[in-house]
Amino acid sequence: xxxxxxxxxxxxxxxxxxxxxxxxxxxxxxxxxxxxxxxxxxxxxxxxxxxxxxxxxxxxxxxxxxxxxxxxxxxxxxxxxxxxxxxxxxxxxxxxxxxxxxxxxxxxxxxxxxxxxxxxxxxxxxxxxxxxxxxxxxxxxxxxxxxxxxxxxxxxxxxxxxxxxxxxxxxxxxxxxxxxxxxxxxxxxxxxxxxxxxxxxxxxxxxxxxxxxxxxxxxxxxxxxxxxxxxxxxxxxxxxxxxxxxxxxxxxxxxxxxxxxxxxxxxxxxxxxxxxxxxxxxxxxxxxxxxxxxxxxxxxxxxxxxxxxxxxxxxxxxxxxxxxxxxxxxxxxxxxxxxxxxxxxxxxxxxxxxxxxxxxxx
Ligand code: SPD
Numbered sequence: 001x002x003x004x005x006x007x008x009x010x011x012x013x014x015x016x017x018x019x020x021x022x023x024x025x026x027x028x029x030x031x032x033x034x035x036x037x038x039x040x041x042x043x044x045x046x047x048x049x050x051x052x053x054x055x056x057x058x059x060x061x062x063x064x065x066x067x068x069x070x071x072x073x074x075x076x077x078x079x080x081x082x083x084x085x086x087x088x089x090x091x092x093x094x095x096x097x098x099x100x101x102x103x104x105x106x107x108x109x110x111x112x113x114x115x116x117x118x119x120x121x122x123x124x125x126x127x128x129x130x131x132x133x134x135x136x137x138x139x140x141x142x143x144x145x146x147x148x149x150x151x152x153x154x155x156x157x158x159x160x161x162x163x164x165x166x167x168x169x170x171x172x173x174x175x176x177x178x179x180x181x182x183x184x185x186x187x188x189x190x191x192x193x194x195x196x197x198x199x200x201x202x203x204x205x206x207x208x209x210x211x212x213x214x215x216x217x218x219x220x221x222x223x224x225x226x227x228x229x230x231x232x233x234x235x236x237x238x239x240x241x242x243x244x245x246x247x248x249x250x251x252x253x254x255x256x257x258x259x260x261x262x263x264x265x266x267x268x269x270x271x272x273x274x275x276x277x278x279x280x281x282x283x284x285x286x287x288x289x290x291x292x293x294x295x296x297x298x299x300x301x302x303x304x305x306x307x308x309x310x311x312x313x314x315x316x317x318x319x320x321x322x323x324x325x326x327x328x329x330x331x332x333x334x335x336x337x338x339x340x341x342x343x344x345x346x347x348x349x350x351x352x353x354x355x356x357x358x359x360x361x362x
Contacts, residue, residue, distance in 0.1 A: 024049045025283035028064075028072040030270065031056050031219045032242060033127070035303035042290050048283050056219040057174060065090040065275060072275055073284035076126055079116040079269040080177070080340035091122045092276045098285035099124070101292035104312035113269045113309070116342070123271035124288065125309030127238070127301070130329065130337060131178045131266040134221070134240030137255040139168045139231035153186045153261045156234055159208050166212035169230030174216040176355035177340065178266050179206065179234065185263055185338070192341040196350050203354040207361075216359055222246070228254040237327055238306030245305065258326040264336035267329075269309070 031054040039050045053072075055061050058081045064070040065077070065085045077085060085091060096102060105124060114120050135150055143164045154161050162170055172179055181191035183202035190198070214230060221233035226246035233240065237258060244256035272291060274284040290296060298316030301308045307327050314322065321327055329337065343351060356362070 022280070023047065023283070024051055025280050025287045026051045026053070026071055026073045026278075027287065028053050028055060028061065028070070028075045030054065030076055032222060032239060033076070033270075033304055033306070035299045038291075038296060038300060041296065042287060045290065046283075046286055048286060050287070056217075058177070068275075068277055070275060070277075071279060073278040073280045074287050075273055075275060076270050077123075077273060078340065079113055079123075079271055080342045082123055082271050082273060083116040083342045085273075086117060086122050090276060091273045092278065092281065093121050094124070094274065094288070095285055098282070099289045099292065101289045101294075104292055104294050104297075104310050106309050106311040109269070109309040112339075113271060115339070116269075117271070123273040124292065126270045126272045126291065127304070127306035127308050128267065128269045129237040129306050129327075130260050131173065131175075131182065131234065131236055131268070132240075132258060132260045132326070134225050134233045134235045134243060134256060134258050136168065136225065136228060136231040137257050138253075139228070140165070143168065150257060150259050151262050153182065153263050155232060155261075157183060157186045157205060157209060159212070162209050162212045162232075165232055166214075168232075169214045169224065170212055170232045171214055171221045171224070171230050172216050172234040173218045173236070174359075175218055176351050177343065178268075179216075180351060180354065181266065181338070181341075182234070191264070191266070191338045194341060194343060194347045199347075199350050199354055203358050206358045210358060210361065225256055226250070226252075226254065228252065236306075238304050241305035241324075241327065260326065260329055260333050260337070262336070264338060266340065267334075267337035268340055 025048050027050055039052060043050060058078050061075060061077055062081055066088055109125055110120050113125050117123050133155055140150060156162050180199055180202045183205045184198050185191035187201055187205060221230060221235050222239050222243045224230040225233055225243035240258040247254040247256055272288045274281060278284050292310060294310060294312035295316055297308045297310040298313035302318050305327060
């Protein structure tokens with residue numbers, strides 16, 4: 001009798017600890033993309049432990065999603081990459097009965113995201129933004145004159161102009177599906193074109209300015225801009241604002257600006273999705289639902305300076321953010337934004353080959 005009880009107790013303890021060990025959610029998000037207390041709040045509210053890992057490139061995330069068995073429960077692909085990965089069977093449909101906070105989402109923005117994921121079946125919007133130009137106000141004035149207005153892709157694509165900035169550091173995202181279309185757009189070509197000749201023209205332009213580019217990297221520029229170590233970065237809206245904020249905080253005298261150039265820029269959505277083989281799908285839904293809480297999303301936007309797709313969060317978002325045209329573009333600027341094109345395998349190979357050539361000169 002005693003022995004049976006003891007065994008039962010041991011069995012309960014073992015089962016309990018297995019549950020406790022398994023009560024986790026493995027999240028793979030972009031770097032510098034969450035408020036400092038979001039994870040802590042989620043763990044306190046749900047008792048679920050978050051294992052949090054970061055990346056700074058859609059290509060890196062895509063390789064993991066297409067290989068499978070990543071172990072991640074929640075990932076954050078950009079909408080065009082999401083569409084391709086959905087087609088490859090990489091994600092599971094969301095169980096919307098577990099996501100009551102979907103009601104908080106902005107219907108128009110979700111409709112925009114549905115272009116890549118019909119009926120928002122597999123994903124919901126995390127944050128959105130633009131790919132524009134971050135710059136050091138003082139360094140540009142020193143080299144191009146006090147009256148030079150930063151409002152054009154000339155700053156990075158016109159060899160005569162960018163050559164004058166090489167000494168203070170020009171950087172570009174290591175994001176071929178964003179930089180090549182921006183170069184094509186500058187040349188007057190359709191940034192959504194999948195015509196090989198258009199990519200080649202964009203790549204030729206990039207090769208002509210390549211000697212003046214210090215590096216291609218998608219996260220290092222935040223600190224480098226903030227510290228004054230580089231002076232121009234083709235970068236993501238919120239990241240540049242984070243650099244601006246870090247510089248202000250450190251009172252180092254560096255003044256940062258962000259511009260959506262007059263010729264237009266890419267607008268993108270980053271999406272919360274659950275891999276098809278996520279080990280903790282229930283916890284993934286709990287995490288996504290928590291993120292869609294209005295206050296939690298507002299806190300994230302207030303910390304990372306990215307626009308979000310959560311209509312209910314807007315009253316809690318800092319007016320300094322909602323009123324900034326670099327974060328919430330004006331109607332005139334919005335009219336010139338383009339959205340990502342989803343590339344097929346052939347186009348992808350063209351882009352990858354040209355990008356390698358641009359970066360390495362081979
Ligand atoms: N530091 C967070 C950056 C998020 C950028 N998302 C990438 C969008 C690509 N189109």
